Amino acid sequence: MASRIAVISRFLKDVWTLTRPYWSSEERWAARGLLAVIVALNLGVVFITVQLTEVNGDIFNALQEKDQGAFVHQLLLFGGLALAYIAVAVYRLYLNQMLQIRWRRWLTERYLGDWMAGQTYYRLQVTGNGTDNPDQRIAEDLRGFVQLTLSLTLGFLTNLVTLISFLAMLWSLSGSLTVPLFGMEVAIPGYMVWVALLYAVGGTWLAHKIGRPLARLNFDQQRYEADFRFALVRLRENAESIALQGGEAQERRRFTERFARVVDNWWSIMRTQKGLVWFTSAYGQVAIIFPLLVAAPRYFSGAVPLGALMQTSQAFGQVQEALSWFIDGYVSLTDWHATTSRLIGFHRAVEELRETTRTAPQIARAAGPDAALRVEDLDLALPQDPAPLLRADLTVQPGERVLVTGASGSGKSTLFRAVAGIWPFGRGRVGLPSGAEAMFLPQKPYMPIGSLRAAVTYPSAPDAFAGEAVREALEAVGLPALADRLDEDDHWAQRLSGGEQQRVAFARALLHKPDWLFLDEATSACDPETEARLYTLLAERLPGTTVLSIGHRTSLTAFHDRRVEVRRGEDGVGVLRAVQEAVG
Template sequence: MKNISATLAIVWRIAAPYFRSEDKWAGRGLLAVIIVIELAMVGGSVLINQWRARFYNALQDRDWNGFSRELVVFCVIAAGLVLLQIYRLYLNQWLQIRWRRWLTTHYLGGWLQDANHYRMQLRGDAADNPDQRVSDDVKMFVEQTLSIGTGLLNSLVTIFSFLFILWNLSEAAPLHAFGHDLTIPGYLLWAALIYAIFGTALTHWIGKPLVNLNFAQQRLEADFRFNLVRVRENGEQIALLKGEPSERERLLVRFGRVMGNWYELMTRTKRLTAFTGSYSQASVVIPVILCAPAYFAGKIQLGAVTQTLEAFGNVQDSLSFFVSTYRSLAEWRSIVARLDGFEGSIANARTLADDPASIQVEPAADGEIALPHLLVKLPNGAPLVAAEHFSFRAGESTLVIGPSGSGKSTLFRAIAGIWPFGSGAVEVPANARLMMLPQRPYLPIGSLHDAVVYPGEAAQFDAGRVRDVLAAVGLPQLAARLNEDAHWNRMLSLGEQQRLGLARALLHAPDYLFLDEATASLDEPSEARLYRLLAEKLPQATIVSIGHRSTLDAFHTRKVALVKDGEIHVLGKGGEPAQAEPSAAR
């Protein structure tokens, strides 16, 4: 009971915001109409139940007029029920897509807000495979919440609607045994209730493990799919290393876990299906067995038997709602748990960024990026990089050097505001535009124009200007392909991708440009030409580079090192001015 109440509390927390959102009136209106239709459907079932008694009595009495009249009544009721079924499905689907749209927007907003997705990865908590959470889990949550909710409502209303019918039928068709009438008020109702309680208890006992098994199945399926995508995305490196046998073996191991859990699901589902199938079949004959003695004794007519059969079935089905939907409920609870974990991960990552004890990005008092007292740590708390009273002065180009693994890239991430682990502050001038170019730039799938101007909108930069910067960075052959859609990270060499990254910088003209080995895949003459191009086209930009080549010294006015001091590396310790070329100096 405690688990059920906890699940319902989570469902309410996930679902309620939609019905308080900007789309609340449409959502509430659709839900209200769906509820009214469910009530009307139950009303139609009651009318059909009453009609069935009259119809079969007319058959038994060979009453042609009554038979003909009841056929007309049936056509009217049936037409109404068909119409209700059509609009119940249509409006339910309409509400589903609106609710799903809101939830998808809501989760994407939390996940992709201010590098929250990156911090969630760093934490390595319960947000495995967020793509599945936002696509599959949201879709299934909306579908199953509405299905289970309306099904439960239908069952409750059906119980109360047929309760009196079944009670009255118990009086009209008394329990007859061994030639005597036994007086047990509402015996048909009590029989249905006892049968449903028995079935529910056994179903829960047999099917309880399905909740954890469904949760594990979704996680294992997502893990297998994610690794398939990784193989596809890294096909070139795998092919060059002849790594296909290794990847195949790794994928088969992960699929083996999928299969193992699936076999456990099969076994448990087989047991549950065996019981629920037997339970459902037995429920067909139990009311007939109870009424048959009274019928053969001439106490009731055939219409009463058929009405009793249907009424007992409706009440028993409603009371057995838990039995009939147990598998769906188990799957639904696992989905709720996954979305709850996703929400918790989003909130934890946001809390981490807002924690005053973590690295904070604050406005600078003057026009330079300052690191007054900064300590950058690893996610496990180990110190990595320290900086004391250091600044990147406007108009000055700085080369940051240090051994591999000393924390140069992590320092850039802290300056960008996406690395919260540590203490102190990064002071950035108000309204300053920062751009970080990593060694492997991100190029979204789509047109080349969109890839170059990312993260800006295509309309911000006309095609002529984009062609000009492509030619300037040494990619004139791509100028004619701006409207071509492709996966550019796979289509282009790493050197070409780095040139596109620099073209992006020329278009956006940032105030501070951080280059994290952003030209490492280019030959030295090409690298030199591009640094001169940056100095010419972005004279206002402050350039900060990470690199290992000594030839980079000529394009920076200052060189600073990350020097090991005990367990950490200190920025600027032993720093020295660089000898910049006249054309590159500012």
């Protein structure tokens, strides 16, 4: 019990951690004002429903009495109330949705900010610390959290007020019932209240018993559908590799397996729902007659008029509905709990990452006294393993062209990541001169989806360079045919060949004219002539740019002033050493 309380209080704390920031943000007054209006409208709906029920009773009384004047009067009253109800119901939903989107927009901005700041998105991925699918957290869970938090809290308030109002109405309508018990006459005051409570609690309990597996089954269904969809997306993303290797049979088997789970689970949902609908339909039908049946004796005895009978029946229905909300609410609560837990997991992972970034030993970034790149006493490590992967000491003077070589997996790309400042794992110092413009060209350049112009000018905006300059850069790297397609939208990563994508990246470098250019096997997909042409272009067009390349081909040495190589030291750790050879 104590541990259960601890779990609940921890969960509520988590909810508070997620909820508080918006309600105390710069938007707080607008948000609180909007919430106050929505609460008032919700209470307004309950109030008007109570009034409507009473007018409804009076209409039947007028009918019974054949009092046409009173009948018309009550009808007009009913019409006025119904109009008010419609207006309140419309704005209750409209303002609720307005608050949802404002809150969600604020939270999304904040989560996106946290995710992008300090390359958190990258570090979370390389450290792999338990936050799967951050995209789902930001796109779906934030929406779910906002929607469920509002619907649960407002639902709680509205149903509580409805329950109290209609219980009071039922109490005043039902009078007391006298039942013979052990030869005595026992009076049960407000007996309809007890009957309604029994009926609602009993019925909902039975529905809960029959439909209980549904919560789990629905949860599983979402997961199986997502797994199936993900397998299809993987095929689309890796279409070429799979087609080349003839992996269709394997993939097809995977699809069939995953889809079979979707179908199996669906059958279980169907069976459970069938049982539930048998019950709920019967329960719903009986609910129309049941209160009439129970209250009828007092009507026939003349104790209450027809209107009171009808009003009793309506109030009974409202009580039953409100109570069912409380008992059924567990499904939404489970959903809310899962969503909140996923969001809080993401929030914690980001906080922890920030904390370790602040406190854990890591590679220091410090610009040296001059304009050189300095890598000093660097011990590169992996995120999960503090043992050194590569030791490096390197100074590169401005204007130099240096080639880095070494065995596959020896840590060359990781060294570049450290120089770029996105790899903090390890010790030592790395410093690029402050204010220097650096550009990194990886082996597989990123191609944003959109126009070719946007792909060539990336990471600057598409209009950052004159159209003529962009066209000229594409022609220079040997892609004249693309120069006329700058405004064509496409999935360029799939449309262009590997070598063409690498040439687009070179065109980027020509446009941006960085002071420092880092090339990580940036010409590996090009033929030797194209590679030579690209490096010659760099020398001609960017004579002042310092170049540091990673590459395996010996032909690359001709385009560099010197070469450094990663070699395995006596202790098995890679060490970066200068290679004495005539190059250039």
